[in-house]
Amino acid sequence: MKNVLVVDDSAVVRAQIRVTLEDCGYSVIEAVDGFDGVAQIGSEKNIDLVICDINMPRMDGLGLIEKVRGNADERIASLPIVVLSTVGDPERVRKARRLGAQGWLVKPFLPEFLIKTVAKLTEAA
Amino acid sequence: MLDGMVSEPKDPAGEAEAFVQASLDAVAWGTCIILGCDDSAISANETTPALDDSSCAGFIGFVGDATRGSLTVCADLEVVRATRPGALVQVDASPREWWAEFCNRVLGYAITRLAINGYPLCLTSPTVVVGTDLHFRPVERPRWKRVRADVGDVYVSVDIRVLENFVGGPMQTDKRFSLSPGGALLFDADDGEME
Numbered sequence: 283m284k285n286v287l288v289v290d291d292s293a294v295v296r297a298q299i300r301v302t303l304e305d306c307g308y309s310v311i312e313a314v315d316g317f318d319g320v321a322q323i324g325s326e327k328n329i330d331l332v333i334c335d336i337n338m339p340r341m342d343g344l345g346l347i348e349k350v351r352g353n354a355d356e357r358i359a360s361l362p363i364v365v366l367s368t369v370g371d372p373e374r375v376r377k378a379r380r381l382g383a384q385g386w387l388v389k390p391f392l393p394e395f396l397i398k399t400v401a402k403l404t405e406a407a
Numbered sequence: 408m409l410d411g412m413v414s415e416p417k418d419p420a421g422e423a424e425a426f427v428q429a430s431l432d433a434v435a436w437g438t439c440i441i442l443g444c445d446d447s448a449i450s451a452n453e454t455t456p457a458l459d460d461s462s463c464a465g466f467i468g469f470v471g472d473a474t475r476g477s478l479t480v481c482a483d484l485e486v487v488r489a490t491r492p493g494a495l496v497q498v499d500a501s502p503r504e505w506w507a508e509f510c511n512r513v514l515g516y517a518i519t520r521l522a523i524n525g526y527p528l529c530l531t532s533p534t535v536v537v538g539t540d541l542h543f544r545p546v547e548r549p550r551w552k553r554v555r556a557d558v559g560d561v562y563v564s565v566d567i568r569v570l571e572n573f574v575g576g577p578m579q580t581d582k583r584f585s586l587s588p589g590g591a592l593l594f595d596a597d598d599g600e601m602e
Contacts (some may be wrong), residue, residue, distance in 0.1 A: 369513020
């Protein structure tokens with residue numbers, strides 16, 4: 283079973299993603315912000331994909347991507363990361379891509395898009 | 408300047424007003440996206456909506472280089488409950504949590520639209536108030552819009568302070584890489600293009 287870490291400060295978004303992905307056989311781990319997400323990635327060895335929000339307290343999604351990509355552990359540094367945010371403006375999308383994100387989805391996510399994206403990125407992992 | 412060309416005089420007050428109006432239009436549009444209705448559902452609301460014991464109000468801030476502001480979204484609690492997506496009904500998500508996300512989405516969509524039109528902004532974390540005896544601070548010129556959806560009315564407002572260093576006028580932006588609500592992009596690392 284593939285493990286997906288969902289990093290979002292909104293409990294309802296985490297619940298929405300959990301329901302969608304668990305119905306398709308994925309296991310979902312939750313983190314409440316970028317800081318928590320980085321900690322979970324460091325302690326949880328079986329994460330196959332990270333889905334992260336952008337606008338979060340303490341550490342935002344771009345900060346999380348930067349931290350993960352700069353990790354000395356190659357397994358962590360190469361984790362696929364996809365952004366799921368309410369914003370989709372060119373500057374932030376371009377920055378996320380430059381930092382090493384694999385994709386960007388704008389809420390409300392279409393379940394089929396999310397599942398397809400997760401399937402593609404976890405198969406490649 | 409080339410002969411015969413006349414530069415447009417700068418009108419800071421006019422530019423600031425244009426920004427405020429663009430922001431209000433953008434949040435009303437963002438609300439329509441979430442509620443699944445079109446622009447015809449939007450109308451100006453000349454007065455501040457009255458809140459009662461069953462009201463829910465969400466607030467979220469935003470900042471730009473020379474602007475500070477906040478968005479307010481309010482509706483009856485029954486409307487809030489009725490707008491929850493199916494997956495959230497399934498897990499019985501609280502109206503308060505959902506309304507925070509609703510505000511976040513409205514402003515997120517508005518910010519994308521404003522950024523594409525040359526007004527870059529950042530947003531803060533949302534705060535939601537649900538309770539009794541809520542009142543809005545009276546303002547001289549309330550800027551509210553009503554979005555009339557099948558499930559009921561949702562009211563949106565922006566309160567914006569334009570700072571002295573506001574240069575006015577939208578900036579040129581590269582519209583590539585912009586995404587609409589529900590949109591998705593997968594980046595292709597090999598050739599720099601996206602699927």
